[in-house]
Amino acid sequence: MPELPEVETIVRELRPRLKGRRVTAADVLHARIVRHSDIDLRDWLPGARIIDVLRHGKFILLQLDKGWLTVHLGMTGQLRFEAPETVYTRAVLQLDDSSLLYDDIRMFGSIEAGRKRIDQLGPDALARDEWHVRLLRHKAPIKAVLLNQRVVAGIGNIYADEALFRAAIHPATVARRLSKARANKLEQLTRDLLNEAIDFRGSSISDYVDTEGRRGGFQERHQAYGREGKPCVRCASPIEKSFLAQRGTHFCPNCQRR
């Protein structure tokens, strides 16, 4: 569920509440959530001071005085302050002044100590980086390349469809065959899109809520994603849905020609 705008919304709420706080206790209710590490968070976290809260792509990074705690929300992960535990609560952090709970219905999310996996990611989609040149190195369909977090980090299925719609590029276009100008335009339109979505506190399709349980508002502004059969806002042709890179893909067959 959560892509860059949703994760950024959460990070902006976490940062002022977590910065400078000390972890007093940690509980892991479902071991599967903690991955790629032999560290037992229940032993490792207590006493740690939170220096800052950062984001890279869809990953939330808690910078601690003793290392890093990396959180990925997967499809249905949620972080909530002072919330009651549910059957889907997978971990709980007790802080010196509050508690932070990690809920995850489908458990595609993860929490890990260390920062290693971030090294595999491409530049954050909003970072100062001309990442459109990276798109041109791949011969896969442009939509698959946008979804590849090693190429550029933060774009998921919703924003890939929305970005390609704005740029009027067919999702199946071979990335390497885009002109440099079109790739550059795609990057700029993607940045605009992500920033607008952040202004609306992200998109809520079903599960996504922020740390206070509020839904986002950007789903009302989607022009392609979830609009199958509805008229294109530019030309009124019905939006089509097909499958590409094993993901539902929405586009205007008239505006986005191959």
Add this chain to the structure above:
DNA sequence: GACGATGTTGGCAC
């Protein structure tokens, strides 16, 4: 009730 789809990623086979 069964079936298929859902915003994510990682691993593996080819």
Add this chain to the structure above:
DNA sequence: GGTGCCAACATCGT
């Protein structure tokens, strides 16, 4: 390097 399939899991719509 790219593709396709599967796995993790629960819910919801048809």
